Amino acid sequence: AQSVAQPEDQVNVAEGNPLTVKCTYSVSGNPYLFWYVQYPNRGLQFLLKYITGDNLVKGSYGFEAEFNKSQTSFHLKKPSALVSDSALYFCAVRPQGNKLTFGTGTQLKVEL
Amino acid sequence: NAGVTQTPKFQVLKTGQSMTLQCAQDMNHNSMYWYRQDPGMGLRLIYYSASEGTTDKGEVPNGYNVSRLNKREFSLRLESAAPSQTSVYFCASMEYEQYFGPGTRLTVT
Numbered sequence: 001a002q003s004v005a006q007p008e009d010q011v012n013v014a015e016g017n018p019l020t021v022k023c024t025y026s027v028s029g030n031p032y033l034f035w036y037v038q039y040p041n042r043g044l045q046f047l048l049k050y051i052t053g054d055n056l057v058k059g060s061y062g063f064e065a066e067f068n069k070s071q072t073s074f075h076l077k078k079p080s081a082l083v084s085d086s087a088l089y090f091c092a093v094r095p096q097g098n099k100l101t102f103g104t105g106t107q108l109k110v111e112l
Numbered sequence: 113n114a115g116v117t118q119t120p121k122f123q124v125l126k127t128g129q130s131m132t133l134q135c136a137q138d139m140n141h142n143s144m145y146w147y148r149q150d151p152g153m154g155l156r157l158i159y160y161s162a163s164e165g166t167t168d169k170g171e172v173p174n175g176y177n178v179s180r181l182n183k184r185e186f187s188l189r190l191e192s193a194a195p196s197q198t199s200v201y202f203c204a205s206m207e208y209e210q211y212f213g214p215g216t217r218l219t220v221t
Contacts, residue, residue, distance in 0.1 A: 009152075034209055043116075043202055043212035044155075051208075090154065092210075098143045098162045099170070100210060104154040 002027035002095045006103035013081045013110055021076040021106045023091030032094040033074040035065055037087050038105075044090060050074060061085070081110045113138055118203050118213035125193040125220045133188040133216050135203030143206045144186035146170075146178060148199040149215075155202065161186055193220045 003026045013019045025031065032051050036044040048059025055067045065076045074091060091103040116137045125131055137144065142163045147155040147170075157170030159178040167178050175197060177189045190197060198220045204210040 032208075036210075036212075041215075043214045044204075044210075046209045046211065049209050098206065099157065099160060100206075102155040104152060 002031070002093055002101045004091050004093050004101050004103040006089075006091055006106045008106050009104075010107040010109065013108070015083050015110050015112050016080055019078050019081040019085070019108065019110070021089050021091075021108060023074045023076065023103060025072050025074065025091075025093045027093055027095045027101075029095055031096075033065075033067060034092040034094070034100065035059065035063070035074075035076050036090045036092065036102075038090065039087050047076070047089075081108075083110050083112060086110045115139065116203055116205055116211050116213035118201075118216050120216060121214065123216060123218050125190075125218065127194060127220060129193050130189065130191050131193065131218075132190075133201055133203075133218075134185070135187065135213060136185045137203075137205040137211070138184065139205060139207070139211065140183070141205035141207050141211075142183070144180065145204040145206070145210065146176075146186070146188045147202045147204065148172065148197075149202060150199050158188065158201075193218075195220045 005024045034049045035047040038044045050057045050067045058064045092100045094100045119134045145160040146158040161167045161180040164183045201216045203213040
């Protein structure tokens with residue numbers, strides 16, 4: 001069965017510093033990988049996805065993610081964090097077919 | 113485009129009452145989904161519909177039923193609400209990535 005792990009419940013970072021939100025997955029085959037962001041009292045918004053090709057994927061709002069097949073990881077990164085990036089971030093995997101499996105989420109807090 | 117819309121936004125039910133959550137999408141997607149979100153548990157799939165006319169159980173289907181009314185609409189019904197169904201419910205549709213509605217916050221007392 002597929003699974004997604006986000007090992008940190010919360011990540012704190014100072015504005016202007018780089019940020020990383022970690023995600024590892026366990027699934028057979030070559031999955032599609034996704035990152036979503038959720039602001040308070042809102043639905044999830046798509047940030048970026050990896051399907052195939054370049055291991056570094058660029059997405060919305062300056063975010064990027066690095067796919068590492070050997071480590072089965074798909075960490076979300078941003079070179080310079082903003083206070084407005086504070087939100088709940090979800091990693092998800094789509095092995096084959098139509099279903100996604102989501103991680104439990106990481107709360108990102110960016111402080112001045 | 114409105115994307116994915118859900119009604120109602122908020123609802124309070126008493127134990128044993130029934131209700132239907134409505135979802136519609138205008139992106140012509142084949143696949144639609146219902147999730148519930150609870151603190152510390154991420155999103156859990158209740159039911160999904162890979163295409164018009166088909167529905168399948170997800171991870172937590174007990175206590176729920178769904179109807180894929182047409183390609184645009186996918187409803188979720190609680191026949192006899194229980195306090196354990198207090199949650200935030202999200203509908204989503206997908207072509208390559210999923211697009212989510214704004215959610216329904218349901219409280220069962």
